[in-house]
Amino acid sequence: MTYLEDLVVGEERQFGRYEVTEEEIMDFARRYDNQPFHTDKEAAKNSMYGGLIASGWHTCAMFMRMACDAQAGQNRMAMMGSPGFDDLKWLRPVRPGDVLSARSKIVSATPSENKPDRGTARVQIWVLNQNGEIVLEMTSMGRFLRRPDETNA
Numbered sequence: 001m002t003y004l005e006d007l008v009v010g011e012e013r014q015f016g017r018y019e020v021t022e023e024e025i026m027d028f029a030r031r032y033d034n035q036p037f038h039t040d041k042e043a044a045k046n047s048m049y050g051g052l053i054a055s056g057w058h059t060c061a062m063f064m065r066m067a068c069d070a071q072a073g074q075n076r077m078a079m080m081g082s083p084g085f086d087d088l089k090w091l092r093p094v095r096p097g098d099v100l101s102a103r104s105k106i107v108s109a110t111p112s113e114n115k116p117d118r119g120t121a122r123v124q125i126w127v128l129n130q131n132g133e134i135v136l137e138m139t140s141m142g143r144f145l146r147r148p149d150e151t152n153a
Contacts, residue, residue, distance in 0.1 A: 016066030022096035
């Protein structure tokens with residue numbers, strides 16, 4: 001289990017592999033972001049993107065899948081959820097056939113002043129395509145439990 005105390009400011013991590021399919025792009029968009037450049041291949045060809053692209057929100061969801069998968073077994077984090085994120089940027093379109101991965105860097109890990117059993121970490125996140133190009137960038141905040149011991153139990 002990874003607790004707040006285990007997070008090292010400046011530490012970087014690479015993880016994930018997510019193959020993007022045309023079918024998934026269109027299915028997600030039909031449900032949540034019904035715009036022609038996400039749902040209609042012909043209309044997408046005539047858009048400023050020149051073809052079908054994933055919704056930015058879908059890209060966030062694909063990142064979340066990779067992040068959850070990376071926490072399997074002993075890699076599990078003592079997470080309590082997230083109060084949000086800052087500076088979300090969709091920098092490049094995600095297209096069918098792209099293979100995504102993620103990189104993260106711990107920016108800060110701060111114990112709570114009011115609740116000694118927890119704290120907040122800020123993590124810079126990048127989602128990259130198979131060419132190493134950044135398609136999404138954001139700073140995430142995560143609430144973490146602190147390591148249980150006699151001082152904060």
